[in-house]
Amino acid sequence: MSTLTDPPKAQFQLSMLVNDTRYRSLTFQAIAALVLALAIWYLGNNLIQNLRAAGLNISYGFLGDPSGYDINQRLIEYDSQSSHARAAVVGVLNTLLVAVLACITATIFGVIAGVLRLSNNWLVSKLMAVYVEIFRNIPVLIWIIIIFTVMTAVMPGPREFRGDNATSSMLFDLFAFTNRGVYIPMPWFESGFFASGALNWLVIIAVLVGSFLVMRRVETNATKTQEKTGVRPNTKLIALGVWLVPLALVLFVMGLSWEVPELKGFNFKGGIKIGGPLIALWFALSIYTGAFIAENVRAGIQAINKGQTEAAAALGLRPGRIMNLVVLPQALRVIIPPLISNFLNITKNSSLAIAVGYADITATLGGITLNQTGRAIECVLLLMLFYLTASLLISMVMNVYNASVKLKER
Amino acid sequence: MKNKVILGALTVAGLAAGAAAAGTLDDVKARGKLNCGVTTGLVGFAAPNANGEWEGFDVAVCRAVAAAVLGDSTAVEFVPTTGKTRFTALASGEIDMLARNTTWTFSRDVDLKFEFVGVNYYDGQGFMVPKELGVSSAKELDGATVCIQTGTTTELNLADFFRSNNISYEPVPIETNAEAQQQYLAGACDVYTTDASGLAATRATFDDPSAHVLLPEIISKEPLGPLVRHGDHEWGDVVRWSLNALVAAEELGVTSANIGEMAAGTENPEINRLLGTEGTLGEMLGLSADWAKNAIGAGGNYGEVFAKNIGEDTPIGLARGLNAQWTEGGLLYAPPFR
Numbered sequence: 001m002s003t004l005t006d007p008p009k010a011q012f013q014l015s016m017l018v019n020d021t022r023y024r025s026l027t028f029q030a031i032a033a034l035v036l037a038l039a040i041w042y043l044g045n046n047l048i049q050n051l052r053a054a055g056l057n058i059s060y061g062f063l064g065d066p067s068g069y070d071i072n073q074r075l076i077e078y079d080s081q082s083s084h085a086r087a088a089v090v091g092v093l094n095t096l097l098v099a100v101l102a103c104i105t106a107t108i109f110g111v112i113a114g115v116l117r118l119s120n121n122w123l124v125s126k127l128m129a130v131y132v133e134i135f136r137n138i139p140v141l142i143w144i145i146i147i148f149t150v151m152t153a154v155m156p157g158p159r160e161f162r163g164d165n166a167t168s169s170m171l172f173d174l175f176a177f178t179n180r181g182v183y184i185p186m187p188w189f190e191s192g193f194f195a196s197g198a199l200n201w202l203v204i205i206a207v208l209v210g211s212f213l214v215m216r217r218v219e220t221n222a223t224k225t226q227e228k229t230g231v232r233p234n235t236k237l238i239a240l241g242v243w244l245v246p247l248a249l250v251l252f253v254m255g256l257s258w259e260v261p262e263l264k265g266f267n268f269k270g271g272i273k274i275g276g277p278l279i280a281l282w283f284a285l286s287i288y289t290g291a292f293i294a295e296n297v298r299a300g301i302q303a304i305n306k307g308q309t310e311a312a313a314a315l316g317l318r319p320g321r322i323m324n325l326v327v328l329p330q331a332l333r334v335i336i337p338p339l340i341s342n343f344l345n346i347t348k349n350s351s352l353a354i355a356v357g358y359a360d361i362t363a364t365l366g367g368i369t370l371n372q373t374g375r376a377i378e379c380v381l382l383l384m385l386f387y388l389t390a391s392l393l394i395s396m397v398m399n400v401y402n403a404s405v406k407l408k409e410r
Numbered sequence: 411m412k413n414k415v416i417l418g419a420l421t422v423a424g425l426a427a428g429a430a431a432a433g434t435l436d437d438v439k440a441r442g443k444l445n446c447g448v449t450t451g452l453v454g455f456a457a458p459n460a461n462g463e464w465e466g467f468d469v470a471v472c473r474a475v476a477a478a479v480l481g482d483s484t485a486v487e488f489v490p491t492t493g494k495t496r497f498t499a500l501a502s503g504e505i506d507m508l509a510r511n512t513t514w515t516f517s518r519d520v521d522l523k524f525e526f527v528g529v530n531y532y533d534g535q536g537f538m539v540p541k542e543l544g545v546s547s548a549k550e551l552d553g554a555t556v557c558i559q560t561g562t563t564t565e566l567n568l569a570d571f572f573r574s575n576n577i578s579y580e581p582v583p584i585e586t587n588a589e590a591q592q593q594y595l596a597g598a599c600d601v602y603t604t605d606a607s608g609l610a611a612t613r614a615t616f617d618d619p620s621a622h623v624l625l626p627e628i629i630s631k632e633p634l635g636p637l638v639r640h641g642d643h644e645w646g647d648v649v650r651w652s653l654n655a656l657v658a659a660e661e662l663g664v665t666s667a668n669i670g671e672m673a674a675g676t677e678n679p680e681i682n683r684l685l686g687t688e689g690t691l692g693e694m695l696g697l698s699a700d701w702a703k704n705a706i707g708a709g710g711n712y713g714e715v716f717a718k719n720i721g722e723d724t725p726i727g728l729a730r731g732l733n734a735q736w737t738e739g740g741l742l743y744a745p746p747f748r
Binding site: 053068069070071072079080081152153156157158159160179180264265266267269276354355357359363367368370371372373374376 | 493494497498501517518521522542543551552553554555560561565566568569570572573579580581582583584585592593596597598599600641
């Protein structure tokens with residue numbers, strides 16, 4: 001006779017934490033977490049103790065004090081009596097300005113170079129290969145410095161424009177290319193609707209947005225007609241009218257005038273100055289990152305099966321339309337994710353601005369403010385916070401875009 | 411239980427890291443080498459010569475301190491620092507002292523927790539412009555583009571000067587003197603401003619120094635001197651009195667030529683105390699009795715160092731001016747050695 005007993009109830013033993021595969025991974029993760037927490041605690045504690053020993057404390061009060069220094073490029077009002085916080089904002093705006101400009105131009109360079117590198121024309125494709133390899137393999141800091149040095153050395157100084165026997169002259173009497181930057185005419189309104197220039201520009205933007213909406217309507221109607229009759233009405237003339245007439249009208253009413261740069265005293269006065277450091281940084285970041293984007297574009301295009309191109313060609317599409325209508329839309333899902341990284345790289349690499357004296361956030365908050373106040377830890381923490389926020393925002397926006405173009409799976 | 415041991419060990423390690431900040435004198439002695447922060451290169455004040463050896467007016471201070479502490483004026487590791495990195499380098503302990511034409515200001519002394527041990531050059535901020543611009547006064551610089559080293563007191567003085575005179579300018583921020591020189595010569599800025607001594611030193615390296623003028627305005631007081639970290643008073647005393655020894659030596663007529671015979675003993679008790687034949691000044695500092703003899707022997711007294719590196723017979727050609735001994739109408743004044 002056999003006696004049936006209940007199987008022994010699994011009793012939890014301490015050794016099971018290591019021996020039992022059900023618990024082992026948890027055990028080691030818990031230990032790892034503990035060690036990590038201890039390491040962070042140790043480093044933090046060490047910092048606090050050393051700061052205390054050196055008689056320092058962490059305080060952000062300095063941000064409200066007058067900065068005492070001037071900044072050569074500023075998008076908002078600022079002078080040496082403004083606070084350190086305002087100087088930081090000037091820096092933030094300058095960083096964003098160069099980052100946005102460089103992202104746009106780098107994308108243009110990259111797409112053109114990437115597509116041309118696959119060209120059947122041997123010379124064109126080899127030229128693009130040389131461009132990509134040269135710019136990709138030399139650090140961006142060196143490009144920034146090369147471009148800036150060449151600019152200051154080659155371009156004439158303002159004093160060479162002066163006098164009867166001037167060695168340089170302005171292009172069309174409108175543009176001045178100097179080693180301090182490029183001066184271009186500035187548009188302004190004689191009889192604007194508002195006293196502030198910025199509001200008048202908003203009017204222009206509103207007009208443009210209106211034109212865009214009307215144009216979309218026209219295109220939708222054209223598509224409808226095409227679906228009905230098979231013939232697409234020509235919208236080109238209408239487009240010209242819709243875009244140009246309202247714009248010209250509003251510009252005329254507001255009295256558009258141009259302020260032309262003029263040599264006065266030591267420098268050109270009037271007009272818009274695009275500083276040499278901005279140009280050097282913008283251009284260097286664009287061509288450098290453009291080379292990386294070119295490779296992404298090439299990879300994206302090559303990821304599309306050659307059969308697609310052949311099928312499109314068999315339908316009678318011309319190469320340009322094959323690229324625009326068949327290949328690139330599919331290639332985007334391969335191109336976009338690495339493009340996000342490149343945009344992030346541009347934003348972060350813009351911190352090399354100090355090499356050419358461009359007043360970005362690293363130069364103002366992380367450079368002069370840090371150095372004048374000695375608040376290194378506070379400034380660096382703020383810098384980290386800014387770059388982290390900017391990167392995460394770019395990443396978020398680009399990921400939304402990526403989601404909209406990626407392959408729809410159903 | 412195990413955790414407690416780890417925690418205890420960590421706490422001790424943390425405390426040790428905090429305590430390591432003090433005792434620079436012992437560190438230097440143990441290391442056998444002085445880490446001295448200097449500029450990245452300003453001829454006359456601190457720059458490597460053709461053989462790669464650092465020389466100059468600020469370098470001489472480093473060498474004097476090394477000679478006083480270690481008995482060897484070559485036992486110095488020169489660490490080039492920019493206007494922006496110098497304070498971090500000193501605060502973090504990367505260098506033991508900073509001798510880098512740094513202006514003694516309230517906030518650096520009090521807020522940044524440094525200790526200026528004295529002044530080795532009384533300077534003021536000036537302007538340099540090309541002669542062809544025809545400018546004769548800094549007040550005519552309205553609208554000019556000005557090259558300025560970032561993170562310096564000159565940057566703040568510049569903003570104040572232009573604001574108080576109600577004229578405008580455009581700053582071109584740059585990192586080092588070499589960069590400023592290049593930008594200035596390329597015409598990317600109309601004016602270069604920094605300490606007048608620095609301007610003279612920079613101009614001396616130009617192909618045609620006479621094509622550039624220093625404007626008469628001196629817009630600030632710039633007492634330049636060596637500094638150490640706050641809180642390490644023994645080390646501060648060593649650097650302070652090494653500098654004072656050079657100044658006092660000139661006043662007392664002790665030179666590198668006659669220091670050998672003077673050290674044998676003289677009629678003047680102060681010279682005897684200075685050179686260690688009388689009293690125990692060296693012992694009080696924690697150094698050997700002949701510390702000052704070594705410091706002075708390293709490059710001569712203050713006057714000799716000045717004449718050799720930046721004086722009127724050098725390309726830099728600075729007059730003694732404010733930097734003459736108090737007995738000759740200048741500001742140099744070493745407290746008594748007693």
